[in-house]
Amino acid sequence: MKKSHKILTISLGAAAAIGTVALTTVLAVKCSNENKIKNEREKLDEIINTLPYPSIDAIAKNEIKELYKEVYKIDELEKIKEEIIGNEKSVLQKIIKANNEISKLSEERRNILNNILNKTNTSEEFEELFKEIDKSKKEYLVEYKVLIENKINELKYSTSEEKNDLITKVKNANSIEEIDTLKNDLFKKEKDIDSFKEELNKIVDSLPYPSNEAIAKNEIKESFKDLKTLEELENIKNEIIRENEGIKAKIIFLNQKISELPESKRESINNSLNEANTDVEFKNILKLIQEAQEQYEEEIKNEARSFINNLSSLSGDKRNKYIEELENAASPEEVNSIKQRAEKENAFESKKTELKEFINLIEYPMPDTDEKVINSKNKLKSQIDNLTFENIEDKEKELKAFNEKLIYKKEILKRVPYTTENAEGRRDMAIFIGGVTDIAGLERILPDKWVEDVATYRRLIEENFENTQKANLIKRLDTTTASSIYYDYRVEDVEYNIYETFRNNAKDWINNNIAEDKKPEYLNRITSLRRTNQFENSFNELKTKFEEIKNSLNQ
Incomplete structure (x- = not known):
């Protein structure tokens, strides 16, 4: 049996009237309006599909679609559309109102009422639905008050006076909305404090202690775990992150100081820093660093003294000079610089000794x-x-x-x-x-x-003299040297003697073997020759000229 829909009375009346009209007329109207009616129905279908029922497949949607299937007039379809979405009392507005009211209830009540809403599309049904909603709201208000009272009692950061005052106001409230407004401040404070503590925990976790599991981190967290006001937490935060003077700044400063120490001095101080989070503890760490630094400086000075004393190529005075500089050194860098200079000078002196020994060899x-x-x-x-x-x-x-x-x-x-x-x-x-x-x-x-x-001089002597x-x-020749600095006999002298001795021999031969009238001519051939820097060439020229003279007499 179909529902009687108040919103669709016009459409249903129009459907009944169709039977009194001649069949041909109805068919003609249907044919002429068929496409328009089809389009309007499709539009209505889309509207119905988008109605915000809790379920996409709500039964109420299909029931509405069934009720205008037999309507064939566009103006009547428009009126149906108007009654579904077009005014304050439309189906759409009633669904929206019901959704809003139901959403404020408990999950169990929401499920029950949403099932009813999915089947509701008539004025009578909506009237019954809203009665059920009102009934549930009253019942839920009682439950909600108990729920909120319990939550108020569980608040961690509110005083007993604040809690009791709020419970009294909740008991006297007339709606869930009123209760939500009343509880907002205390509940927001609770949430804000929890959020702030979470933020503080993250800040503490990020503190650059040598170890990620530093004991000091847990101690800091414990210091604000039970705090109940944002002001107190803000003070803790400032203590941690305050520029130059906060815990974080002090850790960074001490880390830098520790990093300047040798590796062997760091571990114990890092362990102490992992447990430090107060000014007194930080000052003690700084004192440990200074003591370790002084100890390290004395150690490297002692090592440098021993090193310099073992530099065997340095004189005692020079070693003492460097050791005196060590006593006045103000930093490890200065000590290393002195040590390096001493080592360099030792290597220099060692090299000088090595070169002198080389010279001896x-x-x-x-x-x-x-x-x-x-x-x-x-x-x-x-x-x-x-x-x-x-x-x-x-x-x-x-x-x-x-x-x-x-x-x-x-x-x-x-x-x-x-x-x-x-x-x-x-x-x-x-x-x-x-x-x-x-x-x-x-x-x-x-x-x-x-x-x-010398080989040339010797050959010329042996080949041309007896x-x-x-x-x-x-x-x-045996007394001649190649240098231009000589004791007795120079290269020029041996060349002169070889050349001139041969020339004198040639002249003697001419004087002894040439007719008187020919002598001047032949002698001139010999005496006119000059010795040049190309000694062997000059000598060969002289020898050749003499051979020519001798050969000319045999012809």
């Missing part, structure tokens, strides 16, 4: 007892005494290069083809080399080409 051609060798080595050592940190490495390279060149030149000297091992020229060169202290001097005294030059002349020239 340099082997000149003459023995170390030779006066020139003694003077040369002393000169090199005096150069070592005048070195600085900046140029000692260069001097070491220079000495090693000189020694290598000296070894090479001694081999060159052995290879010079004097006619005897103990030739005076070889001995003189050895003496000259003994007075040299640099590579340039070695090159000047004994150029590499001296081996070749008997006494040969012996005299060889003797003079």
Whole structure:
């Protein structure tokens, strides 16, 4: 049996009237309005679907749709739409009102009333529903008062006087809304204090103690756990985060100080800091840090003293000077700086000693007892005494290069083809080399080409002279050195004697073998020649000219 819907009386009357009209007329009307009516019904369906019943599939929605299925006039469909959503007494407004009232009740009551609402769509049904809602509200008000009274008694941060005063007001309240308004301040305070404590717990957890599980954190949390006012909690917060003077700032400061200590000194102080959260405790930590710092400074001073005393290349006076500086050092950094300077100077002095020992091992051609060798080595050592940190490495390279060149030149000297091992020229060169202290001097005294030059002089003598002349020239060659600084006999002298002796021999031969009228011409050919820096070429030119003269007489 269908419900009788007051909101749909117009539509139902119109449906009954259709039977009195001729069938053809009805069909014509239906055909002409079919599309419009279809559209209007679809719009109505959408409206019904969006009605805010507790359930999307509320029975009441389908019942409303069934009641306008047989309505065929657009204006009547519009009136139905108006009665559903268009005025203050519409189905929509009644649903909204019912939802609002039901939402204030307990969950159990809400479920019961929502089930009724899902089946309600007539004026009579809504009237009955609102009666049920009013009844539930009165019953729930009694329950709600008991519930709120219990919650008031459970409040952690309100005084007994505040609680009793609020309970009295709740008992006299006439609505749930009034109760909610009355309890708002105390309940909000409760929530605010809990939130503040939660915030404080997070702040404490973030404090940069050495350990995340620092005992001090729990002690701080305990200090505000039972506080009951926001003012007290605010004071605790300020104590923790106050700039420069708060707990957090002090922990950061002490952490920095601890980090400046050596690793071996940190653990015990970090453990103490993990337990500190008061000014007295923080001051004690700072005192521990200062004591550890002083102890560390004394330890590194002692270590530095021992280190410096063991620097064997420093003189006693220099070691004492550095140790005196240590006594006045104001920081570990300064101690390390002094230690490094002492170590650097020790390495410098050690290198100087090493270079002097190296100089002692340099082997000149003459023995170390030779006066020139003694003077040369002393000169090199005096150069070592005048070195600085900046140029000692260069001097070491220079000495090693000189020694290598000296070894090479001694081999060159052995290879010079004097006619005897103990030739005076070889001995003189050895003496000259003994007075040299640099590579340039070695090159000047004994150029590499001296081996070749002496070989040339000796060959020319042996090939072009005999008997006494040969012996005299060889003797003079054996006394000749390559240097431009000589005792008795210079290179120019041996070249002159070889050249001029050969020229004199040629002149003697011309005088003895050429007719008087031809002598001047041939003599001029010989005397007009000049010795140049290219000695062998000059000599060969002289020899060739003489051979030409001799050959011309045989033709």
